[in-house]
Amino acid sequence: MTRPGPMQRLLRDVPIARKLTFIIMLSSGLALLLACSSLIAYEWSTDRDELVDDLMTTAQMLGDNSAAALLFGDSASAEQTLGTLSATSHVIGAALYDRSGELFGTYYRSGTPEGLAFVPPRVASERVGFVDGAVEAFRRIDVSGEQAGTIYIRSSLTELGARMRRYVLITLGVMLVATLGAFVVATRLQRVIVEPVAHLSSVVGLVSAEKNYAVRAVRTGDDELGRLIDGFNGMLDQIQSRDAALEAARGGLERRVSERTAELQLEVAERRQAEAALRSSEERFSSAFKHASIGMALATPEGQFIKVNRALFEMLGYSEAELLERTFVDITHAEDRDSGQSAARKLLAGEVTHHQVEKRYLHKDGHAVWAQVSISLVFDAGGKPLIFIAQILDISERKRAEAQLEESHRQLLEVSRQSGMAEVATSVLHNVGNVLNSVNVSASVAVETVKNSRAASMTRVVDLLREHRADLGSYITADPKGLHIPAVLEQLSKDWLREQALLGKELEGLRANIDHIKGIVAMQQSYAKVSGTSEIVDLRELIEDCLRMDQASLARHNVQVVREFAEVAPVTVEKHKVLQILVNLVRNAVQACTASGRADRRLTLGLHQADGRIRISVSDNGIGIAPENLTRIFAHGFTTRTDGHGFGLHSGALAARELGGSLSAHSDGPGQGATFTLDLPAQPTGKPS
Amino acid sequence: MTGAAATALLAGFLGFALGVPHVASAGDGTASKEYAVKAAFIYNFAKFIQWPPSRFADAQAPIVLGAYCPETFAVEAGEVIRGRTINGRAMALQMLGPGDDLLSVHIAFFCTSEEARFRQLADSIAQTAVLTVGEADWFVEQGGMITFTPDQEQLRFAINLDAATRAGLKVGSQLQKLAIPIRRAP
Numbered sequence: 103m104t105r106p107g108p109m110q111r112l113l114r115d116v117p118i119a120r121k122l123t124f125i126i127m128l129s130s131g132l133a134l135l136l137a138c139s140s141l142i143a144y145e146w147s148t149d150r151d152e153l154v155d156d157l158m159t160t161a162q163m164l165g166d167n168s169a170a171a172l173l174f175g176d177s178a179s180a181e182q183t184l185g186t187l188s189a190t191s192h193v194i195g196a197a198l199y200d201r202s203g204e205l206f207g208t209y210y211r212s213g214t215p216e217g218l219a220f221v222p223p224r225v226a227s228e229r230v231g232f233v234d235g236a237v238e239a240f241r242r243i244d245v246s247g248e249q250a251g252t253i254y255i256r257s258s259l260t261e262l263g264a265r266m267r268r269y270v271l272i273t274l275g276v277m278l279v280a281t282l283g284a285f286v287v288a289t290r291l292q293r294v295i296v297e298p299v300a301h302l303s304s305v306v307g308l309v310s311a312e313k314n315y316a317v318r319a320v321r322t323g324d325d326e327l328g329r330l331i332d333g334f335n336g337m338l339d340q341i342q343s344r345d346a347a348l349e350a351a352r353g354g355l356e357r358r359v360s361e362r363t364a365e366l367q368l369e370v371a372e373r374r375q376a377e378a379a380l381r382s383s384e385e386r387f388s389s390a391f392k393h394a395s396i397g398m399a400l401a402t403p404e405g406q407f408i409k410v411n412r413a414l415f416e417m418l419g420y421s422e423a424e425l426l427e428r429t430f431v432d433i434t435h436a437e438d439r440d441s442g443q444s445a446a447r448k449l450l451a452g453e454v455t456h457h458q459v460e461k462r463y464l465h466k467d468g469h470a471v472w473a474q475v476s477i478s479l480v481f482d483a484g485g486k487p488l489i490f491i492a493q494i495l496d497i498s499e500r501k502r503a504e505a506q507l508e509e510s511h512r513q514l515l516e517v518s519r520q521s522g523m524a525e526v527a528t529s530v531l532h533n534v535g536n537v538l539n540s541v542n543v544s545a546s547v548a549v550e551t552v553k554n555s556r557a558a559s560m561t562r563v564v565d566l567l568r569e570h571r572a573d574l575g576s577y578i579t580a581d582p583k584g585l586h587i588p589a590v591l592e593q594l595s596k597d598w599l600r601e602q603a604l605l606g607k608e609l610e611g612l613r614a615n616i617d618h619i620k621g622i623v624a625m626q627q628s629y630a631k632v633s634g635t636s637e638i639v640d641l642r643e644l645i646e647d648c649l650r651m652d653q654a655s656l657a658r659h660n661v662q663v664v665r666e667f668a669e670v671a672p673v674t675v676e677k678h679k680v681l682q683i684l685v686n687l688v689r690n691a692v693q694a695c696t697a698s699g700r701a702d703r704r705l706t707l708g709l710h711q712a713d714g715r716i717r718i719s720v721s722d723n724g725i726g727i728a729p730e731n732l733t734r735i736f737a738h739g740f741t742t743r744t745d746g747h748g749f750g751l752h753s754g755a756l757a758a759r760e761l762g763g764s765l766s767a768h769s770d771g772p773g774q775g776a777t778f779t780l781d782l783p784a785q786p787t788g789k790p791s
Numbered sequence: 792m793t794g795a796a797a798t799a800l801l802a803g804f805l806g807f808a809l810g811v812p813h814v815a816s817a818g819d820g821t822a823s824k825e826y827a828v829k830a831a832f833i834y835n836f837a838k839f840i841q842w843p844p845s846r847f848a849d850a851q852a853p854i855v856l857g858a859y860c861p862e863t864f865a866v867e868a869g870e871v872i873r874g875r876t877i878n879g880r881a882m883a884l885q886m887l888g889p890g891d892d893l894l895s896v897h898i899a900f901f902c903t904s905e906e907a908r909f910r911q912l913a914d915s916i917a918q919t920a921v922l923t924v925g926e927a928d929w930f931v932e933q934g935g936m937i938t939f940t941p942d943q944e945q946l947r948f949a950i951n952l953d954a955a956t957r958a959g960l961k962v963g964s965q966l967q968k969l970a971i972p973i974r975r976a977p
Contacts, residue, residue, distance in 0.1 A: 170965030173835040175945065179969055246838040246877045 119296045126288035127281065134280050138273035145269055149262050150237075153192075154230055157239045157257050160190065165243035165253045168207070172200055172243065172251040177207050184209035192258045194236060195220030198243075199252040206251060216258055225252050235259055298327045302334065315342045397473070397494035403450060403487040405429040417473070417496050419466035430492075435462035435470050449479040450487050460497065472501040533622050536654035541615045544608040551604050556597045563590055622651075639680070640672045641716065645707055648684040652692065656705070659696050664706040670716060673784055679761055680718075680782070683754045687720040687778050690751075694724025694776060715763075716784045721777040727769035735767060758782075823863050828946055829939060830868035833900060833924055836937060836948075837877050839963030840955075842897055843920050853883040857896030859905035860886070898922045901930070909935060920959040931973055936960070940971060949973050 113121050164183060171179035180198050187193045187209050194217050195210035203225040211217030216236075230239040238256040242249055305319040315338050319331045391398055397414030401407050407426050415425045418433060425433070434442050438461040445457045456478045462470040474495040482488045570577035570584060577584035649656070649663060656663060688705065695703035700723070708719035727735065736755045751765070758765040763782040769775065837854050854877060858864055865886050872882040885896060889908075893899055893916050901909045903926045913934045916923070923935045930938040931951040936958070940947050950970040955962050 167965070170835075170839065170963070170969050173838070174832065174948075174969050176947075176969050247879065248838075248875065248877070 118299055119292050122292040122295060123285070123288045126292075127284060130284040131277070131281055134277045138277060142266070142269050142273060146262075146266055149265065150232075153237055153257065153259075153262060154239075157237055157255055158230060158241065160187070160193070161239050161241040161253050161255050164196065164255070165241055165251075168198055168253070169243050169245045169250045172198065172206060173245060180207040181209065187211075187255075192261050194256045194258050195222070196256070197222035197254045199225040199254070201249055201251055203252070220256065222254065225254070228252075232259075295327065298322045298331070302327075302331055306334070309338070315345070397492075397496065399490075399492045399494065401430060401490040401492065403479070403490065405431055405446065405490070408489065414494055417471060417494065418463055424466075430490075433463050435464055438462050445477070446490075449477065449490070452481075455479070463494075472497045530622055530651060533651055533654050534619050536658075537615045537618045537622070541612055541619075544612045544615070548605050548608045548612075551601050551608075555601060556594050559590065560594050563587060563594070636674050636676050638672045639675050639677050641670055641680075641709055641718065642667055644677065644680060645684065645709065645718065648681055648688060649707070651685055652688045655689070655692055659692055659703065661692055661695050661703040661705050664704060666706060667709040668711060670709055670711045671784070673716060673782070675782065676761060679757045680780070683757055683765065683780055684718065684720070686751070686754050687780070690778075691720055691722035691724065691776075694722045694726075696724075698724045698773070711784060714784050716782045718780045718782070719777055720780075721775065723775040726772045726774040727767060727776050728772055729769075732767055732769065736765070822861075823867055826860075826864040827867040827871065829900075829926075830864065830871040832939070832946065832948065833868075833898060834871050834875070834877075834882060836922065836924070836966065837882065837898065839966035840922055841961040841963070843959045846897060846920050847880075850879060853881040854898065855883045855885055855896045856898045856900065857885045857887045857891070857893060858900045858902070859888075859908050860900060860902035861904065862886075864900075864902060893921055894919060896921060898924060900924045901935075902926060906930065909933075916958075917954075918958065922955070922958075922960060937970075942971060947971050 113124065116124070164187070168180045168183040171177070171183065184196050184198065184207055187196055188211065193211060194214070195208065197205060197209070198207040200206045205222055205225075208222050210220040226240050228240050228242055231237070236256055236258055238254065240252060240254050243251045243253055301322075302319050305317055308314065308317055318335050318338065321328050321331045321335075391409070391411050394411055395413055397417050398411045399407055399414055400409040406429050410422060410425045412422075415422050418425065420428075430442065430446070431439060441459070442461060445454075445459065448454050449457055456476070458474070458476045460472065460474050463473055465471050474497050476493045478491050480488045480491060566583070566587065567574065570581070578587055579585070645665075645667075688707075691705050695705065702723070704723050706719075706721040708717070708721070710717045710719075735751050737752060751767075755765045758780055761782055763780060766779050766781065768777045768779070833856065837856075842854075856868065856872070858868065865884060868884050872884060875882070887893075887896075887899075893912060897920075899916075899921050901923070906925060906927055909923065909925060909930070910933070917934065922937065923930075925931070925935045925938045927938065928940065931949050931954070934951070934954055936951050936955045937948050940949050948970055949972070950962060950967060951973060952962060952967065
C-alpha cells in the first residue's frame with residue numbers, strides 16, 4: 103500500500119457519503135476550471151495576435167497612402183492621411199518620418215489622456231511589440247523599390263483588457279451554475295454506493311458484538327460491493343463450519359498427542375542405544391590407536407598433531423604432551439623436510455590420496471630414527487582437508503642390517519681388490535720361478551761339466567811321468583807309450599780351455615738371471631710401495647712393465663705381442679691399480695688364446711688418447727665372449743673358467759671406477775677374440791707428486 | 792513672396808530630405824537650387840507614372856529624361872539620379888537641342904528658356920507616350936502634362952490628366968491627389 107497523501111489523510115475519517123460528494127465536486131470543479139482557463143488563455147493570445155496583425159495592416163495602408171506626400175514634401179496631405187486614424191478607437195497616436203528619419207507628420211487621439219500624452223519616439227527600424235501597456239509598430243514605407251520614409255503607430259490595450267474581464271466574469275458564472283448542478287446529481291447518486299456499505303457495516307457490527315455467525319448481509323447488486331457482501335457471507339459460512347470441525351478435532355487431538363509421546367520415548371531410547379554403540383566403537387578405535395605397536399598420529403592439515411599413540415612418542419623419545427606441541431616438520435630430519443612438505447602439498451591438492459615413504463625422524467636426543475611412513479588425508483563432505491592420518495613404522499633395525507650388509511659388501515670388495523694384488527704377486531713369483539729354471543739349468547750344466555772333467559786323465563799322465571822320472575827324456579822320446587804323452591797333454595789343455603769357456607758362460611748366465619730376479623722383486627716392491635698414491639706415470643713404460651711381468655707366460659704359450667702405441671703424455675694416476683688391471687687383462691688374454699688351441703696366438707696392446715681420455719686396449723684372437731656374457735663378466739663372482747675365482751674383471755672394473763675411468767669389453771662372439779678397453783681421464787700433470 | 796524665393800526656401804528643406812546636395816554651383820546659386828528641387832520632383836514623378844511596356848526594350852532599360860535646359864540643370868539632375876533605380880530601372884539624362892527626336896525619351900522637361908520648343912513639338916508628340924514637364928502656368932493649358940507651380944512656400948505641380956491619358960500614360964492616384972487643380976483657360 104502506498105503512503106496516504108495529505109488529501110487522503112484529510113478525508114480518512116469523513117463518512118463515505120461526504121467523501122463521495124467531495125470527490126465528485128472537486129473533480130468536476132477542476133475540470134471546469136481547467137477548461138475555462140485554457141479558453142481564456144487562448145482568447146487572450148488570439149486577441150493579442152489579432153491586435154498586432156491589425157496594427158501592421160493599418161501601418162501598411164497608411165504608409166502607402168502617405169508615400170507620395172512624403173516624396174513631394176506635402177506634410178499637409180500627410181497629416182490628413184494620418185487623421186483617418188481617428189476612426190480606429192484603440193490607436194493612441196502615429197508618426198511619419200522621412201527618408202532621413204526626420205519627423206514629417208504626427209497624429210494623436212484627442213480627448214483621451216493617453217492621446218494627449220503621446221510624444222512621437224525617435225525613428226527605429228521595423229519592429230512590432232508590446233511596450234508599457236500598449237502595442238506599437240514601426241514600418242518602412244517603400245515606393246518603387248526605394249524607401250520613402252517610416253511610419254509609427256501606437257495602439258492602446260484597454261479594449262483588450264475589458265474584453266478579458268468580460269470573459270472571466272462569464273466563466274465564473276458558468277462554473278457556479280455547473281457546480282451547483284453537480285452537487286445535486288452527486289447527492290442523489292451517492293446513495294447507490296453508500297446504502298449497501300452502511301448495511302454491510304451494520305451486519306459486521308452485529309457479528310462482532312454478538313459473535314453471532316448465523317446472520318447474513320443482503321446483497322443489492324452484482325458490482326464490487328455485491329461481491330464483497332458475497333465474500334463476507336462466505337467467510338461467515340467458513341467460520342461456522344470451522345467451529346464445528348474444531349470441536350470435533352479437539353477430542354482426536356488428545357489421543358494423537360499421547361500416541362506421539364509414546365513414539366518419541368521409543369525414539370529417545372533407540373538413540374541412547376545408538377550413542378552407546380558409537381561410544382563403545384570409539385573406545386575400541388581409541389584403544390586400538392593407543393595400543394598399536396605401530397606409531398600412529400592424527401594431525402591437522404597444517405601439520406599440528408592432534409593425537410599420537412604411545413608407540414610413536416616412545417619411538418621418538420618424547421612424552422605425549424611434548425609431541426602434541428610439535429608438528430610433523432619439527433620432528434622430521436632436516437634432509438627429509440623438503441620432500442615431506444612437497445608430499446603434504448600433493449595430498450592437500452588432491453593429486454594423490456596416499457603417500458608412503460621411508461624417511462628419518464629426529465629423536466628427542468637428536469639422533470635420526472628411520473621409519474616407514476604411510477600418510478593419507480581425509481577430506482570432509484565439502485571437499486575441505488580435514489585430518490592427516492599417519493602410520494609410522496620404526497625401521498631402524500632394518501636400516502642397521504642394511505648398513506651391515508653394505509659394510510660386508512665393501513669388505514668383500516676389499517678382499518677382491520687384495521686378491522687382485524695377489525695376482526700381481528703370483529705373476530711376480532711366476533716370473534721369478536721361470537728365471538729360477540734358467541738358473542737351475544745353468545747350475546746343472548756347470549755341475550755336469552765339472553763332473554765329466556778330464557782331470558782323471560791328467561792324474562794318469564802325472565803318474566806315468568812319476569814312474570819314468572829317471573829316464574824321462576828317453577821315455578817321452580823312445581817309449582811307445584811315452585811317445586803319446588805330449589799329445590795327451592795337448593788334448594787335455596784343449597779340453598780344459600773348452601770347459602773353462604763353458605763354465606764361464608754358464609756362470610755369466612747365472613749372474614744375469616739373478617740380476618733379473620732382483621729386478622723383478624725390486625719392481626714388485628716398487629708397486630707395493632706406492633700403492634694408494636698417485637704419481638706421474640709414462641703409460642708406455644707401465645705397459646712394458648706389465649708385459650715384463652707376464653713375459654714368461656707369454657713366452658711359454660708362444661703368444662706374439664703387438665704394440666700399437668700412440669704418443670701419450672705422462673699422466674697422474676695410481677700406478678699399481680692400472681698395473682693390477684692390465685696384468686689381469688693380459689693374463690685373461692693369454693688364457694683365451696691358449697684355450698682357442700690356434701697356432702697364431704696374438705696379443706695386441708693399444709694406447710690412444712682422445713677428448714681428454716686415455717684408452718688402453720688389450721685385444722686377443724682367442725675364444726671370444728658370448729654376447730649374453732658381455733655384461734655379466736664384470737659381475738661379482740662371475741667366471742667362465744673352471745679354476746677362476748671371478749674376482750678379476752669385477753675388481754678390475756671397480757678399480758677403473760676408483761680411477762675415475764671405466765673398463766669395457768667388446769667381442770664379436772665366441773671364437774672371434776675379445777677387446778678390453780680401459781678408459782682413464784688424462785689428468786694434467788702439473789701437480790707434483 | 793516671389794516664386795523664386797519660395798523655391799529657394801523649399802530647396803533648403805527638400806535638398807536634405809531627398810539627398811540632393813544643396814551646395815550652390817559656382818555662379819548662379821539660386822538657379823541651381825531650383826533645378827535641383829525640380830530634378831528631384833521629376834525623378835519622383837517617374838515613380839508614379841506607368842508607361843506602355845512597348846516604350847522599353849526590356850525590364851532593365853533605363854527611363855530616359857530628355858531636357859531642353861541650360862547646362863546647370865544637367866549638373867543638378869545628374870546628381871539626383873546618380874546610382875538610383877525605379878523598380879529596377881535606372882534613369883538616364885539626355886540633353887536635347889534643336890532637331891533632336893523626342894521619340895527616344897520617356898520624360899521631356901522644357902525649361903522656361905526653352906518652352907518655345909514645346910509649342911513646335913506639341914502636335915508631333917501628342918500621340919507618343921512621353922511625359923512632358925514644363926515650368927510655365929500655360930504649359931498644361933496648352934497640352935503639356937505636368938507643370939511646376941509655386942504655391943505659398945512650397946513647390947507644387949499641376950497635372951493635365953487628359954493629355955497624359957491620351958498619350959497612353961497612367962498617372963498614379965497618389966500623384967493625382969497631391970496635384971493642384973488646373974486653372975482652365977477662360
